[in-house]
Amino acid sequence: MNFQSKIKDKNNLLLLLIVFAAVLLRFYHFDQIPFTHDEFSALFRTQFDDFQNLIRYGVCVDGHPAGVQLFLYYWTNWFGTTEWIVKLPFALAGVEAVVLIFLIGKLWFNPTVGLIAASFAASLQYMVMNSQIARPYMSGLFITLLMFYCWSHLILHPERKFYPNLVGYIIACTGAVYNHYFSFLFALITGIIGIFLISGKRRTAYLISGGIVFLLFLPHWPITMAHLRLKGIEGWLGKPSPTFLIEYLSYLFHHSVYLISLVIIIIIYGIFTLKKDSFSRQKFLLFFTLFFLPIFIGYLYSTYINAVLQYSVLIFSFPYLFFIIFGHLKEQKFAVNILLTAAILITSSLTLILERKHFDLFYNSVYEKIITDYPEEKKDSTLFLVYSNKSISDYFLNKNPHVHNIIFADSFPTPAQLDLFLQQQSEYYTSLYWGAISSVPPNFVPIIQNYYPAIEEQHYYFSGETCLFSKKKCTDEHSKTIADFHSSKFPEDWQQIDMKQLINNDSLGEFPIIHIPNEKEWNCAYTFQLGEIEYHPNDFIDVEIIFSSEDRMQNIEVVSTLYNGKKEIFWSSTNLMDFTPEVHNSRGWYRAIHSVKLADIQKFNKNTQVNIFLWNKDKKQILIQDIRISLRKGNPYLYGIYEKIEE
Numbered sequence: 001m002n003f004q005s006k007i008k009d010k011n012n013l014l015l016l017l018i019v020f021a022a023v024l025l026r027f028y029h030f031d032q033i034p035f036t037h038d039e040f041s042a043l044f045r046t047q048f049d050d051f052q053n054l055i056r057y058g059v060c061v062d063g064h065p066a067g068v069q070l071f072l073y074y075w076t077n078w079f080g081t082t083e084w085i086v087k088l089p090f091a092l093a094g095v096e097a098v099v100l101i102f103l104i105g106k107l108w109f110n111p112t113v114g115l116i117a118a119s120f121a122a123s124l125q126y127m128v129m130n131s132q133i134a135r136p137y138m139s140g141l142f143i144t145l146l147m148f149y150c151w152s153h154l155i156l157h158p159e160r161k162f163y164p165n166l167v168g169y170i171i172a173c174t175g176a177v178y179n180h181y182f183s184f185l186f187a188l189i190t191g192i193i194g195i196f197l198i199s200g201k202r203r204t205a206y207l208i209s210g211g212i213v214f215l216l217f218l219p220h221w222p223i224t225m226a227h228l229r230l231k232g233i234e235g236w237l238g239k240p241s242p243t244f245l246i247e248y249l250s251y252l253f254h255h256s257v258y259l260i261s262l263v264i265i266i267i268i269y270g271i272f273t274l275k276k277d278s279f280s281r282q283k284f285l286l287f288f289t290l291f292f293l294p295i296f297i298g299y300l301y302s303t304y305i306n307a308v309l310q311y312s313v314l315i316f317s318f319p320y321l322f323f324i325i326f327g328h329l330k331e332q333k334f335a336v337n338i339l340l341t342a343a344i345l346i347t348s349s350l351t352l353i354l355e356r357k358h359f360d361l362f363y364n365s366v367y368e369k370i371i372t373d374y375p376e377e378k379k380d381s382t383l384f385l386v387y388s389n390k391s392i393s394d395y396f397l398n399k400n401p402h403v404h405n406i407i408f409a410d411s412f413p414t415p416a417q418l419d420l421f422l423q424q425q426s427e428y429y430t431s432l433y434w435g436a437i438s439s440v441p442p443n444f445v446p447i448i449q450n451y452y453p454a455i456e457e458q459h460y461y462f463s464g465e466t467c468l469f470s471k472k473k474c475t476d477e478h479s480k481t482i483a484d485f486h487s488s489k490f491p492e493d494w495q496q497i498d499m500k501q502l503i504n505n506d507s508l509g510e511f512p513i514i515h516i517p518n519e520k521e522w523n524c525a526y527t528f529q530l531g532e533i534e535y536h537p538n539d540f541i542d543v544e545i546i547f548s549s550e551d552r553m554q555n556i557e558v559v560s561t562l563y564n565g566k567k568e569i570f571w572s573s574t575n576l577m578d579f580t581p582e583v584h585n586s587r588g589w590y591r592a593i594h595s596v597k598l599a600d601i602q603k604f605n606k607n608t609q610v611n612i613f614l615w616n617k618d619k620k621q622i623l624i625q626d627i628r629i630s631l632r633k634g635n636p637y638l639y640g641i642y643e644k645i646e647e
Helices: 002-006 011-027 037-044 051-059 066-079 083-108 111-123 125-131 136-156 162-179 181-197 200-228 244-252 257-272 281-304 320-326 334-355 366-372 390-399 415-425 444-449
Strands: 382-387 431-437 454-461 464-470 479-483 513-516 522-529 540-548 556-564 567-575 590-597 609-616 622-632
Touching (some): 011 083, 011 125, 066 136, 083 136, 083 320, 136 162, 162 181, 162 200, 181 200, 366 390, 415 444, 415 590, 444 464, 444 590, 540 556, 540 609, 567 590
Antiparallel strands (some): 431 464, 522 609, 540 590, 556 567
């Protein structure tokens, strides 16, 4: 009874429910959440004995401001590097961010808008997952929300505790600029807007506060200059597509028809109950700017300078989307607030679990599974081959000392050397265990299957997979042929093949051999549309070519191109020389494999045209025994944390 008497606003009960949901979703089996690749990277960069080396080798090489890295350095020195201990401050920040979103919504609009925004913030994967990662995203969101909350009081109620709010604004703004460059950007945008919105007699103090933040950031300026010289992260992050915003919005709402429909229903309900004084163009413009301007700036910078735009860096402006789409709602009765809160929490949580499979995908680290999926009972007859980050693998190997004789596939400089190694080892091992992260060259698996064709076990994870191959007869359930030289449609369906090039010689095989004379530059072309085959967006197209030449083939390549209409969206090639011995002076038959990873190609569809052909740059003579084009089943969860899961 005493507890209830302290609650002045019944909506606070709903806020407690929302906070409880936020805690439950973020702390579910909290001790079992593994480190991500980026967390490992950050932790490896805390292992320095002095501050100078920490800055030089732990901060300057990363591309992020020093704030979070310094925090992790001291936090791990004090409390250790156990996963849940490292993640704990960020998870708590994620819960506190939910409360701040409610308070901001209530301050600018009404409790109903605050409850709706907080409900989504509590249960969306974007918020839940980033609360479970010890990186600058949730810490930055909490800091920028705190900054904006203090800033809001300066703008809306300058007569109330102006200077305490100004001090809070300075502290939080300083934290934002030291946290991440996109939280820096958000703080800068907010600060500039405030110049025009704050009352005239308070403007001088406000401008001084901005100057104080600038002075506090000056010690970091040399580090920022070093970061600018890094030129972004284009080594693995591509430039954003024109549809980036649509994809981002779809991701925010779980790529789910159910959740997106709920959002639309709430928007329409708000429109039908709208009062003339419930909608403010000025507020709409403010939050529109806060949400869209960082996206616009990031898009332009990534398109024309260096790629930096990804979903995670936009989390600092993300909450203000709710105030754009729900800000027109008037304050609702308590019963309606209950209904809205329950509908959002239930729908969002269920789609988080069932459609996004968050607790299945995010809670299983492929780096760990590569080690722990190892079939110990078959270790004497199994070759252990992996493609992974060695430093991270060593971390898990120390936890699993029974795993031994691990061989890293990236230690082979050329496919020919990997092929030769497998040829030799296949005499001693009847099976091969394979574990790989998503960055593995796409032709490694078909190279392995030359010697171990059958798949005994296969496990898919976010960003990688594990597999047990054997020498048993392959059932081809994971691969299907699109075209080859043995088909009844050969050579009619192939282009750039002259009938005069066909050689029927029993000594060379039961099927005709194609002789490519030294005046032919383009040869053996095959074209098809993706809609002609039953493909999954994460599948592979493999091209296997069996060839022979007396010449050293330095410039003979198998090429693949993909076109949407007349626009080329993808081009790649594999040099046949990579599959021949370094010393090559005799005619032997060699096998080369070129693979296309559909998952890494943007904007292909069923109408996309695929072209496969040989490019004989130096016009060398070559014999072709066969070219087999096939579709290989891919990992449906490969990028499932971010993209729509299509099983």
